[in-house]
Amino acid sequence: MADEIGVLEAIYTARGLRRFKPDPIxxxxxxxxxxxxxxxxxxxxxxxxRFLVIKDPEVRKAVAGYYKKAAExxxxxxxxxxLDETRHMVPMEQAKRKxxxxxxxxxxxxxxxxxxxxxxxTYPEPPRWEGNEDxxxxxxxxxxxxxxxxxxxxxxxxAVQNLTLAARNFGIAxxxxxxxxxxxxxxxxxxxxxxEVLTWALLPLGYPYPDKFGPIRxxxxxxxxxxxxxxxxWPLEPESYYKK
Ligand SMILES: Cc1cc2nc3c(=O)[nH]c(=O)nc-3n(C[C@H](O)[C@H](O)[C@H](O)COP(=O)(O)O)c2cc1C
Numbered sequence: 001m002a003d004e005i006g007v008l009e010a011i012y013t014a015r016g017l018r019r020f021k022p023d024p025i026x027x028x029x030x031x032x033x034x035x036x037x038x039x040x041x042x043x044x045x046x047x048x049x050r051f052l053v054i055k056d057p058e059v060r061k062a063v064a065g066y067y068k069k070a071a072e073x074x075x076x077x078x079x080x081x082x083l084d085e086t087r088h089m090v091p092m093e094q095a096k097r098k099x100x101x102x103x104x105x106x107x108x109x110x111x112x113x114x115x116x117x118x119x120x121x122t123y124p125e126p127p128r129w130e131g132n133e134d135x136x137x138x139x140x141x142x143x144x145x146x147x148x149x150x151x152x153x154x155x156x157x158x159a160v161q162n163l164t165l166a167a168r169n170f171g172i173a174x175x176x177x178x179x180x181x182x183x184x185x186x187x188x189x190x191x192x193x194x195x196e197v198l199t200w201a202l203l204p205l206g207y208p209y210p211d212k213f214g215p216i217r218x219x220x221x222x223x224x225x226x227x228x229x230x231x232x233x234w235p236l237e238p239e240s241y242y243k244k
Contacts, residue, residue: 010168012241013213017173018107020114020206029170030116033205036166040158043125043151049159052119052191057112062190063119063180064112067202070182071108078104092217103211107175107204114206119180119191120160121199125151156200163203173208176201 034051042049054060071078080087082101085094092100111117125148129141136144160176167174180187180202188199225234 005169007165008241010165012216014164014168014174015214015216016175017208017211017213018103018175018204019110019209019211020173020204021209022113022115023207024115025172025205025207029172030205033163033166033170033172037120037159037163040162042155042158046126046155048123048125049156050121050123050197051159052121052193054117054119054191055115059191060117061112063117063187063202066183066187066190067111067177067180068108070179071105073182074179075105096217107177111204114204116205118163118174118201118203118205119187119193119199120156120163120201120203121193121197122152122156123197125155152198153200160201160203167205168213171207171213172205173211173213174203174205176203178202 030053034053037051038047038049054063078101082097082104127145127148129136129144133141164174164176178201181199184199187193188195188197193199220237222233222235222237226232227234
């Protein structure tokens, strides 16, 4: 079980892969991946995350069915996002956009193939102002209430990214997805998930096929990174890691 690749290589090559071999993932590797996921930062280290690792083929099939159903319902809108030239919602060349669309649809149709599905969940963040009204101002309590949904999301996505990078280290692919949330009540009932628990991401895990890990394509940092004030461009574009 060698740790073979560096952190930057993992970051730069762990693109979202949606097709997998059905080959099983050894439990020792899965355990390492899950441990890496749960080493992530989280609010006040309460570790309110829970991860459901779904290996049972029948259960996987049922969950994949909901994912596919959600995808089918969204298909007209997804087609517009990717393929409607008049909208240009996905800013990339037409051929690449078409490829991403095809991969996404392919993923919808093969969601039950990977040997593992992982559902990343959290117990909701507690309303931390309760019982502390004597030491917190009404202004701050209002702001805390407004921030609560963000606090919930903030404590799971670090773990999902850790999971993605640890999987990449072991040659295992995944793709962050959240379409399942359209059928969250049904999926929670199917899996016995308590009512208050929030589900955030459904991650297929498996050995990639036919696609491979490869460079992630993103905008240059000069387009998305500012210096000191909003809109003032960051001046230095680094030598791209994968030009080496
Ligand atoms: C919040 C979030 C939700 C996503 N949901 C889905 C999804 O439901 N299905 C899917 O195929 N990809 C999903 N993705 C993956 C994105 O489509 C993918 O990260 C993006 O197209 C960039 O591709 P790359 O990571 O391979 O470079 C999601 C990503 C994020 C961050």
